[in-house]
Amino acid sequence: MPEAEKPNQYCFQLGQLSVDNAEEGKKKRTFSGVAYSGEPITDHWYWDRIIFDLDSMQLKGRIPALLEHRSSQRAGAINTHSINHQTGLTVSGDLMSNEFGAQVAQDSDDGFPWQMSVRIEPTAIEEIQAGASVSVNGKVHQGPITVFRGGRIREVSFCALGADDNTNAVAASHTPKNFNQPEDTDVTELEQAQAKLKQAETDRDAAQAELKKFKADKREEDIKALETSLNKQFSAEEKTSYTNMDDGSFAFMSQQLKQFSAG
Structure with missing residues (x-):
């Protein structure tokens, strides 16, 4: 040039x-x-x-x-x-x-x-x-x-x-401004994708919260059932400890307590 x-x-x-x-x-x-x-x-x-x-x-x-x-x-x-x-x-x-x-x-x-x-x-x-x-x-x-x-x-x-x-x-x-180019719709499509992602994250968080509540309610019922089985009342500290255990640890602890109680 x-x-x-x-x-x-x-x-x-x-x-x-x-x-x-x-x-x-x-x-x-x-x-x-x-x-x-x-x-x-x-x-x-x-x-x-x-x-x-x-x-x-x-x-x-x-x-x-x-x-x-x-x-x-x-x-x-x-x-x-x-x-x-x-x-x-x-x-x-x-x-x-x-x-x-x-x-x-x-x-x-x-x-x-x-x-x-x-x-x-x-x-x-x-x-x-x-x-x-x-x-x-x-x-x-x-x-x-x-x-x-x-x-x-x-x-x-x-x-x-x-x-x-x-x-x-x-x-x-x-x-x-009104020319129909693909980029003119890209922002709309991006906003729609972002909205869908945000909704998916909201749904995920709600599902996780619901699952957490379900597990907490189930553990509370299991602790009450264990109290009935052992014929004793756990202290607040013991209940907190049992509530915070994972499922495997709680199941093992329950089995041990029942065996000791039976022996």
Whole structure:
């Protein structure tokens, strides 16, 4: 792969942006959107199938908003963001009053569906092989899949769908929330398996407790029967000792006491 293409392997076209309508008295136009929903990205030209860990994702300070990932075409900046498993990474910011910010605003007013693309650089990359699984963003995903941990968002860009000069950077589809992939059901299946295991453990504990009570009641009856057979009353200490004996020891002790009593 040519060296010039390598930086673009960290660019991902992910979601749609909305540019707020112009308001009288409001100098700056604003924009917002879901930069990343937390779902796997499929068919990426470099990574194939990849997911970003939201819990370790990093956004520091005001993030630049560019046109087509070109640093010379500065269109605005991200002011606020939020990250959670339900909505993913959402951002909002201001457009600049320069030609690039004005272009984004004007095209949006004319109905153009701007797409959001992000440049994310991970601090760690995990390669999950086929047959293995990994938990990311509250779900279990089956391999093969690549996981970006500690991903730092360097910039976001306004991109035209399919019109990026580097077509490889936009050759990825973002799996929507309701896409029927096996990993979408894995958490449900895992939760069901965990619930069944917990129920089995509860049933086992209940059965063991019931068996323990049965043995205790049986030993109490056997001690009373032994008292009747020997025509004596055992002390509390003797009863405790007999109760704590295993079945074999108690049977042997009972036999010995009966023999001594008969002799």
